[in-house]
Amino acid sequence: MDQLISQISILFPEFSRWFSAGFIVFARMLGFIRFAPIFNRKEIAGLVKLAFAFIMTIVLTPFLKPEMPPGNISPLLLIILNFAVGAIIGYIAQLLILAIEAGGDMINTQMGLSSAMVMDPTTNSQTSILSRIITLLGIIIFIEMGGFYWLINALVRSFEIFPVYAVSIPLERIINLDYLVTTTSNVLYVGLQIASPVLLATLGQDIILGVISKTAPQVNVFQLSFLFKPVFGAAIMIWILPMLVNVISEFFLSFSKIY
Secondary structure, three states: OHHHHHHHHHHOHHHHHHHHHHHHHHHHHHHHHHHOOOOOOOOOOHHHHHHHHHHHHHHHHHHHOOOOOOOOOOHHHHHHHHHHHHHHHHHHHHHHHHHHHHHHHHHHHHOOOOOOEEEEOOOOEEEEHHHHHHHHHHHHHHHHOOHHHHHHHHHHHHHHHOOOOOOOOOHHHHOOHHHHHHHHHHHHHHHHHHHHHHHHHHHHHHHHHHHHHHHOOOOOHHHHHHHHHHHHHHHHHHHHHHHHHHHHHHHHHHOOOOO
């Protein structure tokens, strides 16, 4: 195999340059796919992810016009650094989806459905039903709004900020700290914004049941809350669904530039 590669390098001088850079680009693609929304879904087969990373590597490498790899830098170090850069970009984008998931968790808890948990194959952890539904809704809206192209655009631009053979990660250029703080803080803020109609409605219901328990102690309010909360919460969810879509769309648009 080594002789074959050396012979190809002699016949095609550009091959050695592109082949070396291709490994580095492929490492960044793997880190990006591992953490970025849409790509990190375990519903997508691993072979499909590897094939996509390989195709993107073939497409991107010639446009980068890479030079010969420096001889004084370890290839393993370059692979690790590029994987880390791809993972950083993917994780920042994943924060947008985590904000939507947080809102679903709040609604699920307030409706008294915390015991109805399902296994999420994406995270290998237990998650609530409403959280999974709202997260999938958010992913669909993200794709429909062009989120796939935002992610690819951010990945391509990362090669301008952090070249293939760079050894020092310019965090101040890759990650805007103000932007990162705003994005992480919005996980709670947007979650409350999504869940606020259900939270307020169920809070009003709790107040009414509390008044009933004081005026008519013979009424078992505790059992009534288990009956009314899921039904009332589901009715509120159906009513606010169009507004919920608008809130999620505006949130994605406000953070469309993830680089």
